[in-house]
Amino acid sequence: MSRRSGQNGRIERKGNALYARFWLDVPGQQSRAYKCVRICPVSGPGSLNKFEQKRRGKEIIAEFGANSEATLREAEAVNLGTTFQQQSERWLKSVQTRKRNPIKPRTALTRASYLSYLNRQIGEMPLSSVNNLTVKDCVIAKMAAELKDGAPRFSPKSITNYVQIVKMVVASAVDEKGEEIYPVKWKNDFMDLPVIEGQNKPSFTAEEITTILSEAEGQYQLLFALLAGTGLRIGEAFALRVEDIRGAVIRVRHSHWNGRLYSPKTKNAIREIDLHSSLAEALHDHIAGRVTRSHSGPSYTIT
Structure with a gap:
């Protein structure tokens, strides 16, 4: 022991x-x-x-x-009497400050919104009581029953994401040896966790992109063209600096959120992207005509 x-x-x-x-x-x-x-x-x-x-x-x-x-x-x-809400607050703080793979502020904000909902359902329960039955009756069943404008408020994918947060909070309570204080063998079938089927990532057609670009003006037109032509995340596009553009190649090194620069979402997100000649020309024309000095130093931002 x-x-x-x-x-x-x-x-x-x-x-x-x-x-x-x-x-x-x-x-x-x-x-x-x-x-x-x-x-x-x-x-x-x-x-x-x-x-x-x-x-x-x-x-x-x-x-x-x-x-x-x-x-x-x-x-x-x-005996410790820790509630789910108390442990969730400790967990959210620890995943932001840990040395190994701390989460980004934007991710923390998303998880905080999940916990806000979960704590209204099970926040006052002792952590030791949060198990398969609790999640089935107090989380999954309630989420599945909620409607918005006559349609389900939560998709199967959203419900799965919320349940995953519950699992991580419970697992985060450990003793001095790093062992889980209250290990749970989660059973998705018992909890009636919905099956995720037919996931579809919405995308614009070529005709829709043409329409968007024709109705946009100035730097917004360039931004939309850049997003469509490179697959950049919006935060990555906002974080681009002049030194990140080398001829017809973009070097992705940062992501922008809430007024600050951060490392990209994943290590694989640090990459180089080849530009179409017409997009590269438009980008260089924009840089030549509208370069603004960055607040962070002698570097220049694109937008």
Whole structure:
């Protein structure tokens, strides 16, 4: 166990029977309970020799989970009284400040919006009570029943994303050894988690892009052409600087959000993109005519 070694218990006689005595962590109790469980009669039918008595005593201790880390962690989770909302706040802070792969501020904002909804449903529940049944009844069923303008408010993909946040919050409660305090074996079938089918990423046709560009003006026309011709994310386009343009090649090195530059969404997002000759020409014409000094130093932004 994480805080104490295993126990063998002891055998005690009471009247005409032998009993196993051992300590057991109990949810809701700060102190361990001293359990007394019958082993066998002292003599006659059902009696056991000393070797068998000890073996049965150890079996009883194992059946109760007295030496189990899971039993201890379950008791700790209840005794600490941590609610889902309290743990969610700790988790959201930790994933932003951890040294290994901290999440971006924009991702943190999205997860905070998820938690705002989840905390209205299960925020006051003890973390130890958040399990498959809780998520099924208090999260998935409620989300599936919500309507907006007569249509389901949440898609199967959205519901799956919210449930994933619940799983991560519960798993984030760990002991001093980094072991989950309340491990849950999540069962998507039991929870009735909806199946994601027929996902479609909406995209513009060539005719629609032509219409958009014909109705746009100035730097917006160039921005829309750049997005359509390169597949850049909007934050990546806003983060482009003059030094990122080399002839007909764009080097993607940053992403822009909320007035600041960050590293791109993933390591693979750091890349070079070849431009069509007409798009490269339009981009260089724009740079030559409208270069603005950046707030961040002697570098120049495109837009």
